[in-house]
Amino acid sequence: MSQNLYLTVQSLTKYIKRKFEADPHLRNVFVKGELSNVKIHPSGHIYFTLKDDKSRIQSAMFKGAANQLKFKPEEGMNVLINGDVNVFEASGQYQLYVQSMQPDGVGALYLAFEQLKRQLASEGLFDQRWKQQIPTLPKKVGVITAQSGAAIRDICSTIQRRYPLTEIVLFPAVVQGPQAAPSINQALIQAEQYGEIDVIIVGRGGGSIEDLWAFNEESVARAIFSCKIPIISAVGHETDTTIADFVADMRAPTPTAAAELAVPSKEELFDRILQRKRSIYRSFSNQIKTERKRLVNVQQSYPLQYPERLYRPFIEKMSALDDRLVRSRHELTATRVAEHARLAKMLAFYSPNVRIKEESRSTTLLTERLTRAMQIELRNKTDHFTASLRMLKALNPLEVMDRGFSIVYKEGNVAKSVNTLTVGDQLTVQLQDGTLQTEIQSIQLKEKEEDK
Template identity: 55%
Template sequence: MTSSSYLTVKALTKYIKRKFDADPHLREVYVKGELSNVKIHTSGHIYFTLKDDTARITAAMFRMNASKLKFRPEEGMQVFIRGEVSVYEASGVYQLYAHSMEPDGVGGLFVAFNQLKERLNKEGLFNPNFKQPIPKFPKTVGVLTATTGAAIRDICTTITRRYPLAEIVIYPTIVQGENAAPNIVQNIQLANKQKLCDVLIVGRGGGSIEDLWAFNEEIVARAIFESRIPIISAVGHETDTTIADFVADLRAPTPTAAAELAVPNQHELVQRILQNRSQLHQMVSSKLAYERSRLTKLQKAYPLATPERLYRPFTERLIQMDIQLGRASQLFLMKKSAELQKLDTAIKLHSPKNDIQFYSKQLEQTTNSLTRSIMTVLNKKKDSYLSAIRTLEALNPLAIMSRGYSVSYKNNKVIKSISQIEKGEEISIHYHDGEAQATITKIMDKGE
């Protein structure tokens, strides 16, 4: 056989793939098995192996189909898959391309619910420490639900009946379908931005798990958790439970119950006020009767019947202390008078006139001596100054130059030798009364 009779690997693979694709039994297959080697790519594609006790097949689920899954495929999960079988030409391996996937034994929505519930619980979104208290007397209640249906009617009727002082702000919200979750998040964020409400009721009437699924979406759960306004979740009937119920600050079994939890009952408040007023009246009356009885007993007491006996000992003590104070004052004055007489006698013996004459004479002598010393020092300093002046005048170069001498400079430097100059150079000659510029025309050494 010639080389042209041999197939290329690519051609053979294409032929095999065409056989697979042409087989009607492989275009739509229903397979069940266990997931293994599950890898969810950042692109959204899911790659895995489907296996049973004796065989396995590689499989892939592309992003368009994977985005429709309500649960997250995990290792070891038993699943039902609808898809097609074809050949992956790059590796020459046949594999299963999944179009849909359902968990074996339970619905996909139920699995997704439990997976999200477990993950958010680990993150702390259900932690009671993060729950905000519901205000007891809200001024404004916000309601996020559909404007049609029984839920909005039941909530508004219940709030108006129980607590007509509260205002109601309605945020029309889509609560079912693909656009429901983003719309719920948008209205929760809008309510927080407007800051009109003291509490929010988020919910809808009953329905299937598919109908209520918007309240099981992760974005809704996080919006409820991040809300600074307390949220009461009221989704479905009493038996229905959603992720929103776990994250909310308070869960109500029905929309009507949510309205009852959001506001107090005006009749109960009036009854409580009347009861408190009655109790307060009884307490005040009892207190007044008790104090009146005490006052009567005190008025009849023996000390109050003869009050002068209460302060008589103090009066007597005051009189005694007044007498003692008078005696002490007289003794003090007598003592100070004797001391004053002693001081007067001492002053007379030591007349200040003699002391003043003595110290005046001493001051005069000291002043004269100080004056003579200062004059002596000044004369010495004057002689030293004059001697220094004469010395400076003898050393002054200007004085020498006045006798006919001069100083020559070249480039602002004194010329001390003919070796510093050359013929034709310009020099500066300084006299005692001025300066002259000169040009060297001839240089003669002493030896010439």
Template identity: 65%
Template sequence: MSGNPYLTVQAVTKYIKRKFDADPHLRNVYIKGELSNVKIHPTGHIYFTLKDDKSRIQAAMFRGNASSLKFKPESGMNVLITGDINIYESSGQYQLYVQSMEPDGIGALFLAFEQLKEQLGKEGLFDVRWKQQLPWIPKKVGVITAKSGAAFQDICSTIGRRFPMAEIVLFPAAVQGKQAVPSIVEAIGQADRQGDIDVLIVGRGGGSIEDLWAFNEEAVARAIFSCRIPTISAVGHETDTTIADFVADHRAPTPTAAAELAVPAKEELAGRILERKRVIYRFLATRLTQEQKRLDRLKNSYPFLYPDRLYRPFIEKQVSFEERLSRSHNELLYRKSTQFTQINSRLQLVSPAVQLQQRSKEAVAVEERLLRAMRQSLGGKQDRFLTGIRMLQALNPLSVMDRGFTIVYKEGELVKRAELLAPGDSVKINMQDGIAIAEIQSIESIKEES
């Protein structure tokens, strides 16, 4: 074969996409159907299936177009759609790219109104328990509306006529158009931060539903709910109803009615003051009469007529108590004194001073006995010592030498007999006054006579 007759899947898909791009009947197509499998991506894109009883088509609405929707698409909703049909190359499926979407059989704004009302109602923003009471006599009234609008003039004239003492503080805001929502939210926050506003009127004059739509936006509703100031919603005419009316603490049909609701009428205040003055006078007169009668009854009562009879029994009780107290005191004092005497006597017996005195006497007696024993022992020892001295003196060789005798030593040994010596021996002769060294020449034995 001269060439490859097979096409890639991508080539076929691109060919079909060019066919779709070239077909003018697939541009600005008007389609109606039921939404199914609606998925709103965090990026703002919306993906869903558009179906009828016989067929279905995948659809996508990108964030740029989806941001202009006044309602939230939900599965099961019948819609009217304008868009283009083209091929999604990655999957090879044809798809509807939505440019605009409207509810089928009901207005988009009305549907958006009902959806937001249901959502905020479920969150509890309309609950009565969150509604704040309006102050009876406000010092400062805040107004959020267009500075040049007739609504502000009506509010000023009404408050000036009914209660001129109140100060009006305007927080100007755009009340229609693209800048209306952030402008109103910022004005509510500014009034809340100021801290001295007693009541806040939020509203504008009449207009179409599109003109009033800023007061149906979620951001405005949440700003009113978060505001710490008691708020009155006054949007449009009496027949107009907005989300702000449900969230606000109070709703007025018109800005003028809101001003009448915010402040009391001076004539009504004067009437209330006079009425309360009369009530106070009547109350005081009645109370004074009652208290005077009560005072007279007290003056004529038994305690005030005979006061001494009231405290006489207490005096008698006091005297009785004093006598009992005195007796008890004396008895207690006697018992404690007796106990003290007994304890003191016992303490004397074991007193360290007494014990020391007794031990001192015993020590003196022992010392005397020791001295006597020592003298006796010393006398005996002295006698024995003198006897020993005399014996030693008698046995002392030196004493013998005093009588002319000598002592002979040979090689350090005492020579008691002549036979222990031999001629030529060297000996020491101890005499009374010295020692002589001698050599034995001869030995003569002395024979005993028979």
């Protein structure tokens, strides 16, 4: 058979792919099954296997479609899928390319809500230890909501009625639709940068779960958690619950209730002040009564009835101390007079003129003795120096050389014996007036007495 009749693998795969694409039953198909081997790629694509109890098919959901999901696909989740079936040429396998996905049996938004709630709870964002205290008497209340909605009107009217001293600062935000989450986050940043805001109310009026969904976004939840200003969440009606309610420092069922939680009631403050006033009055009245009673008791006490008995012992003690002081002064004066007389006698005995004469005679004698001793010592040192010079002169080698002697050196060392020399050695001979170089021609040893 001719080789021209054989197809390449690529050609066969392309043919099969065209068949898949031409089949209208493989376009816009609706399939339900269980997710398996779910892999969310960093690029945003989602790859998984869709299976039932008898078959399975490889599936892919690319980033554009995946970004529209309100929930996170998880292992074992039953889903309803809409998409196309086609062939992946590189591997020759057919795949389901998913365009949309929703949970089977539960709404996508509800599932996304539960997933995010579970994730943030595991991270500790709902823990009570992170909740900030709402100030008792706020000077400025920040409000993040729609500029023209009913929520801002309810909040303003409630605060003006309850505590008109508070200033309301509105940070307008989109609270519904795709732009709502970024708008709320930006408003939170503006409120922090504004400064002097004591508490923030974040919320809007009621609506469907889709209308309130911005307050279930992860970015909004993390922005509320990161805000350094206490936040009261007021989203929807009393039965509505959002992720923002769990993350906020306090949850209010409605915007009106949030305003009531944010500021105190002036009537309640007046009542509290009146109660404090009464309490202080009663306290001071009781204190005055107690002190008056103590005063009466003190006035009627025995010491105050006979006050002279209080200071009589002190007068007697002062008199005794005064007598002791007089006696001590007289004794001290007598002692000082006797000491003065004794010192006067000693001073007369050690008169300066007498001492000077005695010290002068002593100095003269010592000078004469020192002079004689120096003369004797000088004479002894001179004699010793003269003897040392004579000895040095006698031992001086140059003096010996003047009598015809010389010194022989070999390599810088004095040659003291012929036993250290050999014929041919170069010698240096030191004479009285110079040196000369010579070479040994012959050596003759001195005969010993025994050899003779």
